[in-house]
Amino acid sequence: MSVASAPLREEAAFRPATRPVILVVAARSIQAVLFLAAVFFITVPLAWLVLLAFAGNFNFPSLVPTSFTVQWWHTVLSSPGLLHSVVLSVTITPVVVALSAVLCLPAAYALGRFNFLGKRVVLLSIFSINAFPRISLYIAMIPMLFALNLMGTVVGVVIVQLIGTILFMTWIPATGFAAIPDALVDAAHDAGASKFQVFWRVMLPLARPSIAVAAVLSFLAAFDEAQGTFLVGAPNYLTMPVRMYSLVLDYPVQFAAVFAVVLSIPSVVLMLLVRKHLFAGTGSAMQLR
Amino acid sequence: MALSSGPLSAELTAGVAVTDRDPSPARRPGKRRRASDEGTRGGLTSLLGFLPLAFLLVFGGIPIVLSLLLMLGHLGGPNSAVSSLGQDEIPGRGIGTLGAITQLFENHAYLQDISATAIVFVVTSAVVLVFATTLTLWHRLRPSRAIATLQFLAVIPLFIPVVIASFSLWTFWGSRGFTNSLAQLAGISNALIFSGKLQGVVLAEVWVSLPFAVLLMRAGVASLTDSSLDAARDAGARPLTVAWRIALPQLRKEATIVFCFTAVGVLGSFTVPYIIGPSSPLMLGVDAVNTFSSYNQPQQAAVIGFTIFVLAALIGCLYALGSRRRRVGR
CATH class of the missing domain: 1.10.3720.10 (MetI-like)
Known part of the structure; x- marks a missing residue:
């Protein structure tokens, strides 16, 4: 997967010059929330699956197991x-x-x-x-x-x-x-x-x-x-x-x-x-x- | 690997290099005829080119004809083996009977299944299209490490078998899953349970469909010329304006492909809705398998199979329309 080459020229050209600070902060915040939501949506279910495979006691609504085991692997x-x-x-x-x-x-x-x-x-x-x-x-x-x-x-x-x-x-x-x-x-x-x-x-x-x-x-x-x-x-x-x-x-x-x-x-x-x-x-x- | 995205991946990987290749000597006037080209037609070797198609016609084409006959009530001949085991069969004479079709379409539950399937494939395809387009365009217009990372992450589901993805998402969005645990801890009980619901099917279909959509849109976005983007940029356009006015019109064909292939993939899927979906209404794929396996009604299952074909054909028409439209801005 290619990583962004981030050409400085483009960055400079697109940087808004006169937008009010509050708008910039709001836009950045929305972007950050969307970014985190997307990362959460894609990756956390897989992490959850791996966690389950090693879970001993897992009491709802706990987000992580209270104990870990490899017993299920043996089974x-x-x-x-x-x-x-x-x-x-x-x-x-x-x-x-x-x-x-x-x-x-x-x-x-x-x-x-x-x-x-x-x-x-x-x-x-x-x-x-x-x-x-x-x-x-x-x-x-x-x-x-x-x-x-x-x-x-x-x-x-x-x-x-x-x-x-x-x-x-x-x-x-x-x-x-x-x-x-x-x-x-x-x-x-x-x-x-x-x-x-x-x-x-x-x-x-x-x-x-x-x-x-x-x-x-x-x-x-x-x-x-x-x-x-x-x-x-x-x-x-x-x-x-x-x-x-x-x-x-x-x-x-x-x-x-x-x-x-x-x-x-x-x-x-x-x-x-x-x-x-x-x-x-x-x-x-x-x-x- | 996402079963539903098989065809898309080949389109992605193969492109039109094969079909557009023209090794004809006429292309290079004056050059002597190559020893290797056998007149560029390949002689008998070219017959080998028909082998995979022959296999698909025998095991894909003939079955479709037999299944069509079964649907129309022709229970004898090659269909006698399956029909001798089936129940509730409606035999037809002459051209056949539409009895099995009308029986299903008079059933309110079946109509609900069709509309549920349609809603799921339209919503899923739209979400996937917006997600993939936003992500890839953003990466082109405002490159950053975060977006590059997200683009990388979006391809991860490609590595996970659909049945595993379905199981994982089923537990994740389930009543004892991660999201509901979060909701409970936040004091909002049962707000984030999606397993056993059509919303869960949409979420899971989006998850498994993302990689090919992102790969395809990425290739489309990469083909945008710098000059068109630069011109807008020099005129003082903001990234959003460049994306909306300059880039998107040029990506119409890729967008059509992403939408249509996601839609057909969702339409023909079984695993995701079987594991995550509700017991009613059913997605048509699950309905077809249940009708055959659980209710032992092969004729009615054939009708459901053809309903899926017809819906896919409608999506195919959309694809033909969208991909023929002249590209703007080139």
Whole structure:
């Protein structure tokens, strides 16, 4: 995330010269209140969640627990049902990402490097289908999954999770492949490299950051997918996020808080890993017109 | 990561670089045809480009057709498996029947669900738009460390799975949560409970929708030219005037995208309203899942699914109108 460069010129140009002091103070106060309210709104719920995960006695309306404990962590980490969900999630998600890569990366290469009939249609269709309200797409899938006997099966869950990854795994690497300068490719050919060598030694390394971002976003989309997995997989395949639905209703709040913190770890770690690429890509690649 | 914002993120990250790329040799007259371009059409390799679309058509397109048929009462064929398990089905002949649709739309509770959903997605999208625009424009016009920090914080929800965010906000705004504890300590009992209410759904949807809105508006604001802002500034305009008269008209397209994508995301959401929302009126996403899972009525669930589609299509029209409008000030 870029920090403000704070050009002095702008500051000086915008500094009001003749406003009464009371107005300046009032404006500053309103700004400060809005700023604090926004910070409170965004961050305090997360701090509260972490606090709950370590809370022993927590008597309403106390703002902090009167005692802290790691007992809930022991309980969660030794619960066989929850561990099963963890195993399911960490097994299914890589499968989904791998299948998505097999399906989409060749397409991303073709879409990024070639101009063929129907290319725009493909890109816009993938985008449009993904822009459908997700829950109604899942509801619409049910009759077909029943007909194919895929409801309550791991294949059904994989298909549902795969749908959410297609857009990332196609569009982002396609942009990566498209951004490779033609001059580099031509130079490699002129130096006598074969088509495969050019792909393997020139294009793939240059497209790797975009593929990594796509893989991470796809991983998280699949790992965190709850609503479709809940509809298609329950009650046989309760992945970690699906398990949260029942934890919220049936377990002590500290128990669910611990599980929530555990479930957030992969997201936070992976997003931090690709943060630079993700935000840099957002800033430079996005030209909407 | 916010499920509802999937499409938006791709638009953000990918932009139009792919669609606008034109590697045609004609662009570089006089240069010999590249060995790598295979006529720039890719030959058979280009067929690979259709794979993801084929997958989506099989597992997204065909189901939508089947679901449409189910809604119209065609209970046989591929729909026989699901309809053999369902209750309260209304079979149709010929083109079909609108029985399931009229049954739902004559139900007062369903109409309330639709209006609740509409209110939530309109309010959420408006709040997100105002928040993201104010934040990013402020950062451009009056940069400061505080605003930069806030802009950074606004992206944090991107890192948190929606189901975790929903749970966290549910406890935070709940009857024994932080805000109600604050209210109690301040002597205002039960003033700040939002869980189990539509207001809570709006707050949570705003929370999960903020990051992509901020990222998108930030990119839009970054594309504003210094010259247009400088000209106004040199003429003595205050920051607010520059924002309102110069910057905002140029951000109309980004604003439309933020509003529409937030709206469609909220419309198709299930997790947030399921965990935080009231038991009545229901958001349509929750209504659809309950109708299928709890009431065992797949045909009626299909009707609710299509209601969501129709509302999304209306938002799509707004998007088409807004994004086609000529940009002012360029």
